Amino acid sequence: MASPVSQKLEEKLVCSICLELFRVPVTLPCGHNFCKHCISDHWHKQEQAPAGAEKGYTCPECRRAFERYPELEKNVTLCSVVELARDGEARVSGTERCEVAHGELCPQHGRLLELYCEDERQCICCVCSIRQCQRHRRVLFEEERSKKQALLKESLEKAQEESERIKQAMQELEERTRNIKDSSEGLRSVILSKFTLLRKALEDCQWRTVARMEQEQAAALGHVGENWSLLKDRLDILGQHRERAQRLLACPDHRAFLQEFRLLPSPESPEALLPVEFDVASVVEPIAEILTNVSRLLLEDLPGSVAPKAPEPVGQDHRNLTFNPETANKYLELSKGNRKATHSPGTVCGRQEQGPRFEPWQVLCTQGFGHGHHYWEVKVSSHSVILGVTYHSLPRERQQGHKFNIGLDGGSWGLQVREDCYLAWHRGQAEKIQEPLYKNLGVSLDYGKGLLSFYGLGERTRFIHSFHSVFTEPLYPVFWLCEGRAVMLCQRD
Incomplete structure (x- = not known):
């Protein structure tokens, strides 16, 4: 049973309106304390008074009137004392809970949330302040x-x-x-x-x-x-x-x-015939180089253009070639069937002189190609070999300062296989091409398009170089072989 002192103290902690322990006690300017809810409800009823009745805000105890609605500040000290009076372990009754918003109560202790713990970063009640947050920094909600x-x-x-x-x-x-x-x-x-x-x-x-x-x-x-x-x-x-x-x-x-x-009159001397001249090359010659440069620009250099496609290894355009023994240099030995040429140094092949032979170590093929597309393959024993195409009028004599004459004039085109690179020869100019060395090579001639392309044949067909020109005569495959080298013309059924 509570002591008289406790009873008197508890009486001082009772709201004079609801006659219950203060719930969120607030202090009026006159010094009297009430529950925040009770005094607010009391003033609300005064505001609802009928017309003609005296209106205003008065203290229920001392009847002191206030012109304006007083600002209600929570009495923190009184609130703490009330909470202690409620016996820290007691639970708030169901009737009291319903009068306080759920968000204003501590979910752990059921107490009114009064302070803010900066360390925990959450609102706490008086029990939290004593038990969990005693050494934490605690401040008022307003602060x-x-x-x-x-x-x-x-x-x-x-x-x-x-x-x-x-x-x-x-x-x-x-x-x-x-x-x-x-x-x-x-x-x-x-x-x-x-x-x-x-x-x-x-x-x-x-x-x-x-x-x-x-x-x-x-x-x-x-x-x-x-x-x-x-x-x-x-x-x-x-x-x-x-x-x-x-x-x-x-x-x-x-x-x-x-x-x-x-x-009987004697027959008169015949009239001299008019000279007939029609050299198609002379018509094309002024623009041949321009067309060559334009073709290269459009097909290779112009961004976004399509490079020449590698031909199929086997196709209807494949040509089986044979060497022309009448053109072979005397040091070039041809196999039976004229499908392989070997340069044997120091050995003069015993062939009868049947026509103009090359002084350089060169040989033409018997076949010449004009209109249409043609493709052939060759196998070289090593580097230091030139393969290409030429008009039949390629000079047979050795050109001064050169061991070969393929690609030195405007009527022949050649690809020189060197140990570390390729050289593309035409009109005496050589263009260096940095590609791997292949022993099996493919040659594609599209006569109508003026396109001569060389490819390396391995696991994959690799494009090496293309010549662009305007062809005016049949083209014959031609080869130059350094000492000890051999070239074989690949055949297909």
Whole structure:
């Protein structure tokens, strides 16, 4: 049973309105204490008074009136004393719980949340303050809220600044998008205009070249026609003379023969024929180098262009080649069937001189190729070999300062296989190509496109080099072999 002192103390901790222990005690300016809920409800009833009745805010104990709604501040000390009076281990009754919001009670002890623990970063009750947070820094809600409000305002300011920066960046991106589109459209217009101009220039050059060729052809054919007419007239005159001479020879009368012979005119000397000249190479020569450079530019150098594709190892365009023994240098030994050539130093092959042979260590193939696509494969014993194609008019003599003449003029193209690289020869110029050394090589000739390509044959077909040109005569495969080297022409069924 409680002592008289405890009873008197508990009486002082009772709200004069609800007659219960204070729940969230607040102190009025007059010094009297009430439950926050009770005094708020009391003043609310005063505000709801009927018309004509005296309105205002008064203290229920001393009847002191207040002009304005007083600010109600929690009496922390009184609150702590009330909590101690409630006996720290006792539970708040169900009736009391329903009058306090669930969020205002400690979930662990069921006590009213009164302080904020900075170490735990949470609101605590008086039991938490004594048991768990006795050595922690504890502050009033108002103090902690002030700190948090400052942080929140700073966060809002930063968020606002960041929002402004983002909006500015988005505006810059929109401007950048417009600039990109404008620049792209302008560049597109320029590129389309430039390519249109290039196409027109190529078409004009094409038609001028074709027109000149047709003009040269018409002139040459005209001379041929005139010469044919002259020869036809001369043939008719000779035929008439032959008939009269035969009749005269058959005449038995000597007198008549002599008289008719005197009247028989002798055939006149034939008129000189007009010179007929039609050299297709001379028509192409002025633009051959230009077309070669344009082809290389469009097919290889121009960004985005498609490089020549490697041919299929076996196809209908494969050609079986044989060496032409009439052109082989005297130190080149050909196998039976003329499919392998070997350079035997110091040994002169015992072949009869049947035609102009190469002074350099070279040999032509018997087959020559004109229109269409052609492909062949060769196997070399080692480096120091040249393979290529040439017109039949390739000089047989040794060129000064060179051991070979493949690729030294405008009518031959060659790929020299060296120990560390390849050299592509044409018109005496060599282009270095850094690719692995292959002993099996493929050669692709697309005569109509003016494209000659070389490939290395291994596990995968590897492109080595392409020549672009305008071919005007049949092309013959040609080879040069250094001492001790051999070349075999690969055959397919």
